[in-house]
Amino acid sequence: SYVLTQPPSVSVAPGQTATFTCGGNNIERKSVHWYQQRPGQAPVLVVYDDSDRPSGIPERFSGSNSGNTATLTISRVEAGDEADYYCQVWDHNSDHWVFGGGTQLTVL
Amino acid sequence: EVQLLESGGGLIQPGGSLRLACAVSGLPVSSNHLSWVRQAPGKGLEWVSIIYIGGSTYYADSVKGRFTISRDNSNNTLYLQINSLRAEDTAVYYCATNYGDLYYFDYWGQGTLVTVSS
Numbered sequence: 695s696y697v698l699t700q701p702p703s704v705s706v707a708p709g710q711t712a713t714f715t716c717g718g719n720n721i722e723r724k725s726v727h728w729y730q731q732r733p734g735q736a737p738v739l740v741v742y743d744d745s746d747r748p749s750g751i752p753e754r755f756s757g758s759n760s761g762n763t764a765t766l767t768i769s770r771v772e773a774g775d776e777a778d779y780y781c782q783v784w785d786h787n788s789d790h791w792v793f794g795g796g797t798q799l800t801v802l
Numbered sequence: 803e804v805q806l807l808e809s810g811g812g813l814i815q816p817g818g819s820l821r822l823a824c825a826v827s828g829l830p831v832s833s834n835h836l837s838w839v840r841q842a843p844g845k846g847l848e849w850v851s852i853i854y855i856g857g858s859t860y861y862a863d864s865v866k867g868r869f870t871i872s873r874d875n876s877n878n879t880l881y882l883q884i885n886s887l888r889a890e891d892t893a894v895y896y897c898a899t900n901y902g903d904l905y906y907f908d909y910w911g912q913g914t915l916v917t918v919s920s
Contacts, residue, residue: 743906
């Protein structure tokens with residue numbers, strides 16, 4: 695089945711930019727979706743279809759997808775952004791929804 | 803406002819059965835795709851099952867044959883019947899909607915914890 699690879703952790707200082715990568719074979723051919731999960735809470739969709747934001751998600755959150763890597767970027771990071779971030783795609787070969795392993799964001 | 807509220811979790815022995823429920827408000831279960839996603843303690847998210855608007859159901863390989871997803875349109879509730887429980891089924895189980903598009907999960911419940919242990 696399709697595999698999504700995410701680095702386990704990212705650390706940034708407040709006000710800086712956090713970048714999360716999601717690797718997959720020819721992932722650019724798929725639509726990638728991103729979720730934020732704060733400790734003890736349910737996931738929240740923050741980017742869908744590579745780069746669109748749901749209502750209520752700040753413009754600081756943006757996404758892109760090219761080649762074998764999709765990217766979520768958080769600009770002007772705040773303490774409240776500290777969370778785990780997961781990428782997700784739908785694999786048409788298996789008719790399964792696939793998540794990456796997640797990346798933990800630490801705000802220094 | 804869309805809200806999902808799971809219930810039915812608990813401590814269950816290996817080999818046992820449990821039925822999880824997800825009460826949905828703000829949208830009709832009969833006209834929306836609905837899913838279950840789980841998260842083992844300290845681990846990542848894992849898609850478990852989906853029921854399409856038309857009633858077709860799909861399952862992750864790890865639960866196929868043991869889990870059954872269903873819905874009750876009159877009670878606007880989603881269910882997950884889980885049988886032959888194993889230790890590796892221990893997780894928080896979330897219900898979620900595929901409201902905006904089939905391919906992502908836009909509304910989530912708060913989750914219900916299932917612990918499989920003797």
